[in-house]
Amino acid sequence: MTAALPLVLTVFVACAVEAIEALTIVLAAGLTRQWRSTFQGMAAALVVLAVIVGVLGPTITLLPLTALRLVVGALLAIFGLQWLRKAILRAAGYKARHDEASAYLREVAAAKAAPEVAKRGVSDWYAFTLTFKGVLLEGLEVVFIVITFGGNQHNLGAAVVGAAIAVVVVTVAGIAVRAPLAKVPENALKFVVGIMLTSFGTFWGAEGAGVKWPGNDAALLVLVPVVALVSLGYAVWLRRVHRLSQAAARPPTAFSETEEVTS
Amino acid sequence: MLRALKSFGAFWYDFVIGDDWHVAAIVVAALALTALLVHVAGVNAWWLVPLAAFAALGWSLRRATSGKS
Numbered sequence: 001m002t003a004a005l006p007l008v009l010t011v012f013v014a015c016a017v018e019a020i021e022a023l024t025i026v027l028a029a030g031l032t033r034q035w036r037s038t039f040q041g042m043a044a045a046l047v048v049l050a051v052i053v054g055v056l057g058p059t060i061t062l063l064p065l066t067a068l069r070l071v072v073g074a075l076l077a078i079f080g081l082q083w084l085r086k087a088i089l090r091a092a093g094y095k096a097r098h099d100e101a102s103a104y105l106r107e108v109a110a111a112k113a114a115p116e117v118a119k120r121g122v123s124d125w126y127a128f129t130l131t132f133k134g135v136l137l138e139g140l141e142v143v144f145i146v147i148t149f150g151g152n153q154h155n156l157g158a159a160v161v162g163a164a165i166a167v168v169v170v171t172v173a174g175i176a177v178r179a180p181l182a183k184v185p186e187n188a189l190k191f192v193v194g195i196m197l198t199s200f201g202t203f204w205g206a207e208g209a210g211v212k213w214p215g216n217d218a219a220l221l222v223l224v225p226v227v228a229l230v231s232l233g234y235a236v237w238l239r240r241v242h243r244l245s246q247a248a249a250r251p252p253t254a255f256s257e258t259e260e261v262t263s
Numbered sequence: 264m265l266r267a268l269k270s271f272g273a274f275w276y277d278f279v280i281g282d283d284w285h286v287a288a289i290v291v292a293a294l295a296l297t298a299l300l301v302h303v304a305g306v307n308a309w310w311l312v313p314l315a316a317f318a319a320l321g322w323s324l325r326r327a328t329s330g331k332s
Contacts, residue, residue: 082281210301
């Protein structure tokens, strides 16, 4: 179990971020529309996700390890770099920070405005589809992380445990506060997840392409901090560029005008 | 039917490739080049993929902040 701990922790953090986003949608639909249709939408999405895991999970572990590492490594690296890109742009001020509280308010306003229509045995079709889409989309990301990490380390069980703990913890916390988990530093978590996905993806992808890493698996202990440092470096650099460009675009103040006149 | 296929494809494109396809292209090209270096030239190019990933990220960020993507 100790050997699987890094895998469980990585999957836990990545899946917790997705679970928080899904929870925001479920709460918005349930509290403003009706819980029955919300739970029906959530249950339908979970069934679809279970089928995807059931089909893809065993198949992916049967693939030859080299091919699996190459494909999964490439996908993880691309996925991780996407996360890092967004997280760095947010940290530097170029993109609005992901705010669960405001996302929740937007969903609530949209949910209140939509009419209540019964369809296909569901009393509130809007609540059903909103929850179904939200849970399915965030759940797909969880499935992707579980299958790639679990399949690559031939330990799907440990990855499932990490994901299940994340979903349970976030759900219990959501029920306890009955509000979106706005206090969770989601942007910082996304930054960390981006670093982990990029590091593991780079490591496995290169291994799948045939390289032998210096120090074998211990290379990850160097790769993760290096990816973190480079990403932080980009964030600091872009924040400075952003501040400078904002300062240059700002109109001159009264003080500076006076200063120019008197000097 | 065509619309459903299109939106299905758009969903997976957005899910896997994301906002900047250049990043995905650079990662795939770096992995292909690494495989060539290892299997054809006999060079253990473990450094190539991380360097390509950092370059792709930097380039993509520069494009995003200069309004090119």
